[in-house]
Amino acid sequence: MMQVQEGRDKFIQAWGTLGSSWGINRTMAQIHALLLISPIALSTEEIMDALGISRGNVNMNVRSLMDWGIVHKELRPGDRKEYFYAEKDIYLTAMKIMRERRKRELEPLIEIMTQLKQVEKLDTPEGQALTKAVHDIDHFAHQADTVLTTMEKMTSNWFTQQFLSVIKKIKPLG
Amino acid sequence: MMQVQEGRDKFIQAWGTLGSSWGINRTMAQIHALLLISPIALSTEEIMDALGISRGNVNMNVRSLMDWGIVHKELRPGDRKEYFYAEKDIYLTAMKIMRERRKRELEPLIEIMTQLKQVEKLDTPEGQALTKAVHDIDHFAHQADTVLTTMEKMTSNWFTQQFLSVIKKIKPLG
DNA sequence: CCACCATTTCAGAAGTTATTGAAAGTGTAG
DNA sequence: CTACACTTTCAATAACTTCTGAAATGGTGG
Known part of the structure; x- marks a missing residue:
């Protein structure tokens, strides 16, 4: 062993x-x-x-x-x-890492895509392909952002609830 | 512009x-x-x-x-x-990347945690802390694996359905 | 204000990863 | 079988990242 x-x-x-x-x-x-x-x-x-x-x-x-x-x-x-x-709570740790990565990676990506939406819309295949890619990625990034933000909120709620339930166990004595 | x-x-x-x-x-x-x-x-x-x-x-x-x-x-x-x-479908692309990372990172992690569950269970604080960390990470990794696998399946279903709906539009002619 | 102990910084060294380009490999048409 | 048109590999090297350790900085008690 x-x-x-x-x-x-x-x-x-x-x-x-x-x-x-x-x-x-x-x-x-x-x-x-x-x-x-x-x-x-x-x-x-x-x-x-x-x-x-x-x-x-x-x-x-x-x-x-x-x-x-x-x-x-x-x-x-x-x-x-x-x-x-x-931090010993592995879920909380994972959530904090997600949160940080979202901020450091997803947010800059969305910013760049917003800039790139300013590209002149030409009807050449090249122009269209670029416009489509930018649009799709922007859409995707916003969805991913929403999912992660929701998870963050859920976790902090869950955490708050755990915390409150601990408090409740203590309070009755007072 | x-x-x-x-x-x-x-x-x-x-x-x-x-x-x-x-x-x-x-x-x-x-x-x-x-x-x-x-x-x-x-x-x-x-x-x-x-x-x-x-x-x-x-x-x-x-x-x-x-x-x-x-x-x-x-x-x-x-x-x-x-x-x-x-591949021009950005969702499908994201899904394939997830799938690949799950295979390359999550699966090896689970394997190592399974090995580490074999550590002798001592009642020293050190032993307990290690046991807890291994247990928690193993649990978390399995959950993450389940979530990602489910998403994969959902996407391939969604993809299949898209595919079928395209087929349907063609078939009626035959 | 000084002495002390601890933290922070940073230039150079070490280590790691990515890139090149030329040589070897592959497969096909004649 | 050979020449050709491409693809793949790989050793050398370039580029980049991390790490060290000593010097600079910070802050506290006397």
Whole structure:
């Protein structure tokens, strides 16, 4: 049977590979994996040691992960160091990644298509083919945007409801 | 008002940029864009000239696009050259890309998680955190797989129906 | 305001991926 | 079988991305 240490290594390695096949860099994905399976928040040094990478590298990638909103900083009283931990809810994590990609990729695409709709409408085959492609992609992008935005809202509702149901369980005591 | 030539260039450039932010390489995306807005199938040489890239590069990337099933080969009688054209239905294109990514990314992920479920279940915080992460990701991956597979089936049904409705319009004559 | 500890930045090094172009391979017509 | 017209491969190299580590910056307690 596989030992925990071996499992952790495999997990980190697998997540890194998956990350790079999405546009995410290997190290960023590995740091994310490490934090995901760490029960406690880790310092920069601990991440450096665990993955054998430099201080600068950890800093840069941890910052990106925080930009994506899937890793957070923890400050401990009487300690100047920063400790990092990952969002542990995998659905929420996936949703945040989707949200970020929608913003970074879909929105610019829609913007460019809007510009391209300004192309002079010529009745040449070339002109028509371009106009059709732009129209179709614009339409598609808007639909995709709607679907993803709806999913985002559903998730945040679901999240809010979970949160409220937890609150309800506590409140009756007061 | 923007001219057609300027529009084509912008379109190709935009698609290339988008492609690279997804894991697709720039040139592959640009060739796809070029074929998408070309009313006729293009030869290797025509693609080389239009994008200013080498023969080998065109060959490799056109082949990848055909692997994804979004570009096809056309043979003209009495001509030894191969001509390439893109699938013009943007929804079908998107679906084929999804299908391919599901196969290439989600399936390997599920496989690795299945392996990792074999990790010895220890009651240490480390062991528990790993077990939870593996379980959650496995569950999520299966759900995502189901959603995407369902979408694939819906599209192929929709496609079949479109196809059948075209057939129906023709058949009554026979 | 200084000393200290931690974070951030960034230029150069290392590593990775894409591209070229020429050589090898393929298949067909004569 | 050979010449030809194309396609495919692949080693060298170019382009790009990531990583390092040391220096600059930031912020806190004394």
